[in-house]
Amino acid sequence: MVEALKPRRFRRASERAAKRYSTDLRDREWEIVEPLLPRPKARGRKRQVWQREILNAIFYQIHNGGIWSDLPTDLPAYQTVYKYFRRWQRQGVWQQIHDALRQQVRVSAGKQPQASAGSLDSQSVKTDGNKGEVYGFDGGQLIKGRKRFILVDTLGMLMAVVVVNANCSEQGGGVMAVETLEPEQAKALTLIWVDQGYQGENFARVVVQLCGATVEVVKRADPGFVLLPKRWVVERTLAWINQNRRLSKDDELLPEMSEAIIQGSMIRLKQKPQVIR
Structure with a gap:
């Protein structure tokens, strides 16, 4: 039978x-x-x-x-x-899986498990206004939805992610991202590259208080699209994230699940070392 x-x-x-x-x-x-x-x-x-x-x-x-x-x-x-x-x-299991794989990737690349330098950036994405209470309007990008703040290491591996309303300021969201660093990450981090949206003594001072890292603003010298030194890595990570249809916009009810889905996209990427250069 x-x-x-x-x-x-x-x-x-x-x-x-x-x-x-x-x-x-x-x-x-x-x-x-x-x-x-x-x-x-x-x-x-x-x-x-x-x-x-x-x-x-x-x-x-x-x-x-x-x-x-x-x-x-x-x-x-x-x-x-x-x-x-x-x-x-x-x-916290998802976070632990993500962080363990990030460290494995770094060690395989000949680096220390914890990064000493990273790049911070944000991305505004559209969402359905009925999806939860965390959404707003980004006047600069003319987008109604949420804003993703990510901090990545020099390989483009995700160190921190925060999803907030789109009208959150760059500096405010950047501080929240740094606040989520694990103690081992914060202790090792000494330098964070940012764009001009994070320029200002207040942001730099708060970052020093949180993790002791120095903030370096990478300025754009030429108009139009230019690969900025040290900053192109975080832009590439955002491009990696956007290759996933679930992340082309934000339809999650809970922002913490939006963060988990971003981590999930990076978990899968970390298992494909040929993609990471």
């Missing part, structure tokens, strides 16, 4: 009837991530879904966009996927 098809919550990627997706974790990539995930509890109900497939579903959603309920049926149920994603975000 032919064995009945397993319920999709028990099914592994190798058992799918459909083709694999480009966002699926390969075996080598799963071996890196698996030790960073929570171990099953010794007591209580046994886990009924494979965490690798949960990650595959999250990465699929980040890259392809759309509503959660439109996840392909050969991936775990969207309610289960979002429940795990939200739990990992709230418990």
Whole structure:
């Protein structure tokens, strides 16, 4: 007798009837991530879904966009996927996975685990005004939505991310991003490159108080598009992020989930060292 098809919550990627997706974790990539995930509890109900497939579903959603309920049926149920994603975000597991992979990338590149220099920048993106209470209007970019502040190292790896209303000032959002640094990151950081939007003694003074880093303003000498020294790296990271349809705008109800999705896009990128130069 032919064995009945397993319920999709028990099914592994190798058992799918459909083709694999480009966002699926390969075996080598799963071996890196698996030790960073929570171990099953010794007591209580046994886990009924494979965490690798949960990650595959999250990465699929980040890259392809759309509503959660439109996840392909050969991936775990969207309610289960979002429940795990939200739990990992709230418990700090997602942050730990992201930070551990960033350190691995840095060590593989011959650098110290923690960065001594970084670049800070922001990006305003559109959102549905009915999606949560955190949104505003960026008068400079003429965008109604939210603003992403990111701090990256010299490889373009994400060190900090904050998502706020779009009318937040550059300096205000920059301070919030620096405030999210882990103690080990703040201790190692000595220099932050910024553009002229962060110029001013107040911002530099607050950054010194928060992490002891010096703020260096990289000024634009020529009009038009020019790759600024030390600043092009953060622009490249924003371009990497924007390659994911889920991040082409911000439709998340909670800004902390917007931050988690940005981290997720970078988690997937960190597993593709050929992309990082």
